[in-house]
Amino acid sequence: MEDRQFGRIRFVCGDNNGKYPFNHSLYLQGDRSRVIIDPACSLEKLTRLKDEGVDYVWLSHWHEDHIRYIDLFENHSLQISRRDFPPLTDINIFLDWYDIKIPQERSNWKRIILEVFNFRPRCEANFLEDGATVDLGGLTVQVLPTPGHTPGHLSFFFPEEGLLFLGDYDLTSFGPWYGDVYSDIDETIKSIHKLKAVPARKWFASHDTGLFEENPGRLWDDYENVIYERENKLLAFLEKPKTIAEICAAWLIYGRPREPKEMYEFNERVLVRKHLEYLQRQDKIVSEDERYVKA
Ligand SMILES: [Zn+2]
Incomplete structure (x- = not known):
């Protein structure tokens, strides 16, 4: 799989085909602002993008496989939904949101989140508001709240290009994840329906296939049906x-x-x-x- 450019939007393919613990990232090249969404694709590619120019880091949600190389952008302004910010402020909140309680599991995961996923607590962020339209300069982004996977999960629609970033509603055969303390099955189903209804022409997902140049069609139903199965x-x-x-x-x-x-x-x-x-x-x-x- 290769990186692809669509106008001012670059699909940056992740290591291991964007499978956990990596993802696929997006790089947005507005005239006013350049944004990296979910910096966890590849250390090498993100290092190059940083040199090319990044003004903001946006996160679709708080999970570790979306923040893996965020430490490269320690001095960059972070933007995320307000609802998903608490775990990024403190490793203990992070582990609590996963409900990791058994002491040995907790210390093991703490080490992994710190050492493999380069977690550094962030005390500041700017919040992306639900339904906001952000003008990056020649590139418009609509912020779509898609809770369920996490309470503050965000998807992004780019109306000029007709592109929709699904985030972790990734249309994989495994199906949706809603296992955290604040995940919700009903909200997940609503978010899948909402994303399916967006009039997009191309679709990005955070993992695996990642790029759908034609309507995923049956994959939407297959993905939702995993829940009922x-x-x-x-x-x-x-x-x-x-x-x-x-x-x-x-x-x-x-x-x-x-x-x-x-x-x-x-x-x-x-x-x-x-x-x-x-x-x-x-x-x-x-x-x-x-x-x-x-x-
Ligand atoms: Zn996730």
Whole structure:
């Protein structure tokens, strides 16, 4: 995959095809301001872009695979949704938002976030307002709030070019992530519908395929349907009462155990827990004696 230029917008392809722990970045070349969105694609490319000229760093959201090389831009003004800023101010808030509580897991992740993802607390940011239109000089950006993945996740629409940056609504076959403390399944579904309705001609996503030059078409529904498939598998599994540990051991979300084991066990657990809360709110399941069963 190669970097591509669309008018004043550059799609900067990430290492490892933008798969976690990397992403794809966007570089915006306005007459007044030059912006890098989500600086986690590649150390080498971002170092070159910094030399080319960057005035602002924008973040679609707070996740580590979107801020990996933000330390290169320590003296640059940071812009993000107000709702997603708290984790960037303090590593402990960062870990709390992931609900990483077990001391050993917490110290392990703390080390990874600091050493691999170069986390440095930021005390200041300018906030991108929901629905704002930003004029960078010959390049207009509409800020679209797309909560669910994170509470302050932002997508960006570039009306002149007809380009839509989806961020982490990335249309991968794995499906959407909504496993954090403040992630939300309903909001995720609404955001997918909202993005699908934007009259774009090209689409960027933060990971994997990254660039869609034709309407992703069925991929929108496939992506959303992963949510319902997860739910259906869980409901079928809960014909008989099960504990969280038993549900997680069935790997209903990931299909099978994966490496690194601790990370995937954690991911499976938090996604299962979100679905259990969601199903309970809808009275589709009930819990008794720490076991869950279909209502
Ligand atoms: Zn994310």
